Amino acid sequence: MTPAIEIRGLRAGYGDRIAIDDVDLSIARGSLTAIFGPNGGGKSTLLKCIAGLMTPRAGTISVLGEPVGVAAKRIAYVPQAEQVDWSFPITVEEVVAMGRTPLIGPLRRPSAADRAAVRAALERVDMLDAAERQIGALSGGQRRRVFLARAIASDPEIYLLDEPVTGVDPTTQEKIMNVLDDEAKRGRTVIATTHDLACAAQRFHDVVALAGRVIVHGAAQLVLDREVLEKTYGGHLVPLSGGGVMLLDDPHHSHGSHEGHE
Amino acid sequence: MNPIDLLLSPLGYDFFVRALLASALVGISCAVVGSFVVLKGMSFIGDAVSHAAFPGVVIAYLLGVPIIIGGSIAAIGTALGIGALTRRSGLRSDAVIGVLFAGMFALGVALFSAIPNFVGDLLGFLFGDVLGISVGDLAALSLLATLLIAIVALLWKELLYATFDPLGAGAAGLPVRRLDDLLLVLIAVTIVVSLQAVGIVLVVAMITTPAATAQLLVRRFDRMIGVAAVIGVTSGVIGLYASYLLDVASGASIVLVETLLFVAVLAITRLRVRSASA
Incomplete structure (x- = not known):
């Protein structure tokens, strides 16, 4: 291989x-x-x-x-924490859902399977309870876990x-x-x-x-x-x-x- | 005159009703693109693009073609030029913007000053004249607002990803550069179509101020756009009445209402933060 x-x-x-x-x-x-x-x-x-x-x-x-x-769709890249704008008005769940975006493709909406993948990824990193929170309200460690969940959700x-x-x-x-x-x-x-x-x-x-x-x-x-x-x-x-x-x-x-x- | 009459009497004039509709459409369109502009830190680009539209407007005026077409060509060209020059020249984007902004505006002033008897129209170009808006202008504004909302809705998840985390989006294979260019084109067209209402100098406030105010109030991007639109439309209506009743320039009056709202929201949210941490 x-x-x-x-x-x-x-x-x-x-x-x-x-x-x-x-x-x-x-x-x-x-x-x-x-x-x-x-x-x-x-x-x-x-x-x-x-x-x-x-x-x-x-x-x-x-x-x-x-x-x-x-x-590209088979890799997931997580940038350094300093390169992210943490004041951006976006929730934890929305960030993780981005992992599905390239897989869903343009002009299409997330399916039930996409939403399930997002929740499963949040669960993997113990962040499901924080799904509705704004990312700026999280601690440094929680922020890293959310970005890891985004990577997991894209199944790379x-x-x-x-x-x-x-x-x-x-x-x-x-x-x-x-x-x-x-x-x-x-x-x-x-x-x-x-x-x-x-x-x-x-x-x-x-x-x-x-x-x-x-x-x-x-x-x-x-x-x-x-x-x-x-x-x-x-x-x-x-x-x-x-x-x-x-x-x-x-x-x-x-x-x-x-x-x-x- | 009682307060009801005060509100109703201007509605008897067609030009005032057209102005109200135009301000609302400008408020909505500017809120949509403005939310991206604020979050991407591109306010200065908005200012540059509006000034860069000026020579296009003047040339279109001289040639007798619709000024929206001339203005759009100049604005889109400058917006994409800023992107391309920043990528290739190795200069910081604010330097590139500063150079193009001033250069294009100077070209517009030079062309304008060569037209005999230009003084009368100059204020209209620079500060807008929403009370003089025509039915054709209104149709163009409605078309723009509809197209803008449709494009942003269709490409929502891609635009959101590329705006929030261009590195992650690029690595995952999204066409981040093309999405950036699309946003620049949308910003440029929105600015040009809004020029008639608020003018070159003040249009950046229509883009930036409601979106910045909204960001202070909400925690989600989609709601930020909605709140910015409500602020834009409300400010348009209040500003127009103030302009009519106090006999001041309409564009300035609308922008002043937006600015006052921003200051009020900033003060309230700061106070809330302070009392929460006390």
């Missing part, structure tokens, strides 16, 4: 800044993969290229064996999640990771960017270390490998007196000039 994602020689960036270069990556179907690396390392850029939201400068990407865009083969567990409480993180784990077990491919190395090591199967290029791609335990961390984070790694290292990395402060994209 073709891999879920196959990337060859990818180069992409904003303006005159190249965020990622020379990226080769093959992600198997049914894998649960975390992409980690420093701010400005190109995590979001890579995700956006796979989602067809950015045009690469060079290289090829195939998604489910097709060029980017052909299989590939989940692309930008920072799904950043800034959420441990209980929510547990719930989100349980759902993603279940989806991977069903053969769905899950790719998420993250700053949380502990979560990457414990809850994901595979990891990709990205710092402008792919440093390593392998089993999740690699995030705890000192050599991998040094190559990935460079100067953000501080040696401790006991012999270990500490990572100084703040998910909300980009060192590059494109914080909004990274």
